[in-house]
Amino acid sequence: MQQTTFVSGYYLDDKDLVEGIKALQDKNIEIADVRTPFPVHGLDKVLKLRRSRLPRAGFIAGAMGTAIGFGFQAWVFTEAWPLNFGGKPYLSVPSFIPVTFELTVLFAAFALVFGFLLSSKLGPGADNVIFDEEVTNDRFQILLEVSNGNSEQLQSELQAVGAEGVQHHDV
């Protein structure tokens, strides 16, 4: 893999972070990543993150669950082994609803969780680089990607917008 280098700086408050990012964006500096201890309200808009497609994945999987759940029960009771339970109709729709509902939820939940893990490249054994262990505590970190050795320039830009602990990272 190609070697990438980063420059990082942090804030101790989420409001300062958002202001810092906006100041950098005004100077047309691209933000590689922002790492925070908790979801900062409005950060996705500032960073212009694409809206997550997870809800769509959840809906499609849920619809599959509905179809499979209902279809399977209908197949069992009309095709595979029609049994007469107390004179009820073979295709008794109301009594198929609970299982259909549960499978809808189950499929959608799995799709959401695995969709989240796969799209974020998280999972058992994932070995992501952590630049600063205090990010999960109280630091709001900005990461800028270095290109053409402009590390020092980026470092001074970060300092100019009030970031603390500005430093260079080789990955």
Add this chain to the structure above:
Amino acid sequence: MYVSPVREPLISGEKSYSKVTEDIYAPMTGKPGKLWFGGLTLALIALGFGLFSIFITVWDGIGTWGLDRTIGWGWGITNFVWWVGIGHAGTFISAILLLFRQKWRTSINRSAEAMTIFAVMCAGLFPLIHMGRLPLGFFIFPYPNTRDVWVNFNSPLLWDVFAISTYLTVSVLFWYMGLIPDIGTIRDRLVPGIKKKVYSFLSFGWTGSARHWARHESMSLILAGLAAPLVLSVHTIVSFDFATSVIPGWHTTIFPPYFVSGAVFSGFAMVLTLMIITRKAINLEDYITKAHLESMNKIIIATGSIVGIAYITELFIAWYSGVVYEQYAFVNRAFGPYWWAYWIMMTCNVITPQLFWFKKIRRSFAATFVISIFVNIGMWFERFVIIVTSLHRDFLPSSWSMYSPTWVEVGIYIGTFGLFFTLFFLFIRFFPVIAIAEVKSVLKTSTEKFIKKGK
């Protein structure tokens, strides 16, 4: 940002972000205290006794229980319904209160969700053991078996299999996804070593990236949206086990809402009982405050009153229906040989929670602790009353009978307490009891002074 000057802060003590991390991480460090070891030992003894009782049940058969041909469901199903009900608080807090944007839930959702998972595990044991022969458990799953026969999809008992297993799976997923960022926090506090490696593995490589957070939030919201109807469906389906049988006292349409509110009622009581002790034991008084207590007690009044109305409605409808069997079932509940169980249920579930109308009582830890235990007892008796008094005298007086549990049944019940508490003690030792990241995200909106200091 607007901060209400009237509302109490969600977290007291004017914490900074790093103080929150420190406070919640503290109980996981150092040597566990005597209290923890003592508690865990007791829980393990109870679990051992339970396993022995299960062994006796499986070895000698279901005849070691007090059941007979009239009363086919006794303590086993009572405990099953009770434990499933206890589990409902966790999902209610984390899913329904998330959708309603109740920020106070952040202090209790993690532990309540853990209780959900442990309680559902305890509950799931009972139907399995009740089969008497454990391998029969295979036949409740629809798989292409050698007999070529499928399960009966018209049966509420089968719906239960799907409901409970889906509920357990989704609860575990929801809980663990919420834990990932906090496990990451723990990972970063540890010095390099085996423990750090383990937490690093469990944290799934969490970095706190804004992209991940955005997806995490969108996933949590949809999961909550799915879990909210799921939690309502689970106890609805449990109530169908009874409501679809043609037994006087069971065959009522009121059961689904009545069971669901009863479940949330008992679940909240259990969460309160445990969290009142836990907050003291591991110094989380600033995180679980009187305001939390009050909010939870308000839900207890609401659900408890719904349960109370349901009891009275049942009585009225029994009289109004003009069906002698139905009328007898209710007269027999209140004044028959099991009158004491009925009146314990009535007192604990209908009268005691009404005390929470007094502000002093619903903001008092001691009073809440006592009342929450009353509610737990009352809700256990509710299930006992529904199951045993309805069965023991049905249509044919020649088959009337009385039921009392044997030591084996009691032993299994004690064993599930052992399982529940063993898991709970391990949980409070190895995982953050409070959702660290979520608490940090509500810290500012709750404390005006913190904002001033932060700026």
